[in-house]
Amino acid sequence: MTSTSTVQAGHAWEELVTTALLGTDRRTPPVSASGREAPVALLDAAAVETVRRRAGLRPVRAAAGPQPAAPDGRPPLPPAAARRLATLLTDRPGTGGGRRGTAPDLMELLPQWLALANRHGYAAPPETLPALLDAARGRTDLRTAALTFAGTRALWLARLNTDWRFALRAAPGGGSALPGPDEPERVRRLWQEGLFAERVALLTALRAQDAPAARELLASTWSTERAEDRLMFLDSLRTGLEAADEPFLEGALSDRSRNVRSTAAELLSALPTSALAGRMARRATACVAVDRTGDTPTIVVEAPHECDPGMERDGVQPKAPAGRGERSWWLGQLVEAAPLDAWSARLGGRSPEEVVALPVADDWQAELHGAWCRAAVRQRDPSWSRALLGAPVTPEAGGPGAVSLAERAKLLATLDADERAEWVAGFIGTHGLSEAFQLLGVCDVPWAPPLGRAVVDALDIARDAGSYPWSFSGVMGLAERCLDPDEAARLEPLTAATEEPEDAAPGAGGYWAEAFQRLATTLRLRATMRAELAPPGGVGAS
Structure with missing residues (x-):
């Protein structure tokens, strides 16, 4: 010193x-x-x-180190795929605006890469787990796939680092193994003594394995649960909903909580043979009839004049939202909860297409068709969905009952994958891409060839119109993730800059060429990722 x-x-x-x-x-x-x-x-x-302070410290007994993580028995990633994962995890997209250039957005390819890796059942390389958990922490859309890929080692790490605790919350039972139907004593103990999140996870897992056992477990403590907990537990019955659930749900219609009663009624209305569905059918069909006195058969509507206690018990909300008339509000609830099969008998044996085609008197069409849309989605009825969607080439492009893109998308979701793709391709071919984004979101990935061709053709038409590609950046981003990688070769002619029309935006041709180059590059990269993840001797899938 x-x-x-x-x-x-x-x-x-x-x-x-x-x-x-x-x-x-x-x-x-x-x-x-x-x-x-x-x-x-x-x-x-x-x-x-x-120095004095440090010298005065007394040594303490060393804390016990953590137990080693359980081994992961899944096969390791192929070396090329492991290197690709490291690249995807280290990519950091720019935060500023401006042009994206021709380089693929690697972070946007990570969800697809994880889905492929999980499909093949690979184990995550241990050295990538911190970066993988950091990525999942910042993006909730990655969490399910990332935690599946990371396996039990991610939960081991999450117990040591508070930044990764979301993994414990996301895992059933906080990362602990949940008891199954063959362990009734463990099930009973966890149900009675576990935390709320553990009980929800237990009920959800048990419902997927043994629906009657889950229902009996819920019934054993139903009367003592809090209203908000009853609502969450009741929601688990959506998985594997079956006719045997009806007695329990019918009892829940008398619950003290309005939200519980409403959810129970919604579930019962999804069971077309339930007593509630029958009651709703009688009420709804009493309000609707066909008037044959004119030149053209016409649907006439007489909406309910009151919401009686029976209707309230069956889930009808008596108070209409602001801007809605009470009678139309009650009518809509009755129609959407009634089995769709009841309308053919009520309206002269007509098919769904014929029913939807009938004119409706006194401006009731929007209310009636809108309720049929909600019923078709709730009951997963493809025949009614087709009728309400209509042909994609019609001027309204959404059918008489689909009054918004969101409703069209919900109706499309009830159709099988090929039919969805065909309908959306027809929509794009007639109406272009300006309203197609939500509809594309319900189509399976990779897009079926007709849909992929329709999207590419519509983008090419938009380029010829002379606008900038930024107006279609959302669809272009979807195309990068959803087009079949085998379409890359078909894009090559579009990657060259073309002569711009006189009325085109300045430089638009170059920007479009750049966008198509990025799309083609991304598709080739996805094809490479698919090959890297394919097991030896196997064939990968997009």
């Missing part, structure tokens, strides 16, 4: 720190030196105090 003065032994460490922060010219240091010597003396005193 070179100090010319010393601090009194045992002087408060906090006082030394405070003086150093404020400065010796603003606070008198706890040392005998002053003037220019004070700062040096203060630092020397702090050094001495540091």
Whole structure:
């Protein structure tokens, strides 16, 4: 030490720190030196105090180290795929605006890469787990696939790092193995003593394996559960909903909670043979009839004049939202909860297409068709969905009942994958891409060839129109992720800059060429990823 003065032994460490922060010219240091010597003396005193404090520590018994993580028995990634994963995880897309260039957005390919890896049943390389968990922490859309791929080692790490605790919350039972139907005592104990999240996870897992056992478990404590918990538990019955659930759900119609009653009624209405569905059918069909007195048969509607206690018990909300008439509000709820099969008998044996084609008197068409749309989605009825969607080439492009893109997308989701793709391809071929984004979102990936061709053709037409590609950036991004990689070769003619029309936006041709180059590059990269993940001797799938 070179100090010319010393601090009194045992002087408060906090006082030394405070003086150093404020400065010796603003606070008198706890040392005998002053003037220019004070700062040096203060630092020397702090050094001495540091040594004294450390020397005074008593050694403690070393804490036990964590138990090793359980081994992952899944096959390891092929080396090329492991290198690709490291590249995907280290990519950081730019935060600024401007042109994207021709380079693929690697982070947007990570979800697809994870889905492929999980499909093949690979184990995550241990060295990639921290970066994988960091990526999943920042993007909730990655979590399910990332945690599946990471396996039990991710849960082991999550217990050691609070930044990754989301993995424990996302895993059933907080990462602990949940008991199955063959362990009734463990099931009973966890159900009675577990945390709420553990109980939800247990009920959900048990419902997927043994629906009657899950229903009996829920019934055993139903009357003692809190209303908000009953609502969450009741929602688990959507999985594997069956006719045997009806007695329990019928009892829930008398629950103290309005939300529980409403959910129970919704579930019962999805069972076309339930007693509630029958009651709703009688109420709804009493409001609708065919008038044959004119030149053209016409549907006439007489909406309910009151919402009686029976209707309320069956889930009809008596108070209409702002801007809605009470009678139309009640009618819509009755129709959407009634089995769709009841309408053919009520309306002269007509098919769904024939029913939807009938004119509706007194401006009731939007309300009636909208309720049929909701019923078709709830009951997963493809024949009614087709009728309400109509042909994609019609001027309204959504059918008489689909009054919004969101409703069209929901109706499309009830059709099989090929039919969905064909309908959306027809829509795009007639109406272009301006309203197609939501509809494309319900189509299976990779897009079927007719749909992929329709999208590419529509993008080419948009380029010829002379606009900038940024107006179609959402669809272009979907195409990068959803087009079949085998379509890359078909895009090559579009990657060259073309002569711009006189009325085109300045530089639009070059921007479009760049966008198509990025699309083709991304598709080739996806094809490479698919090949890298394919097991030896196997064939990968997009």
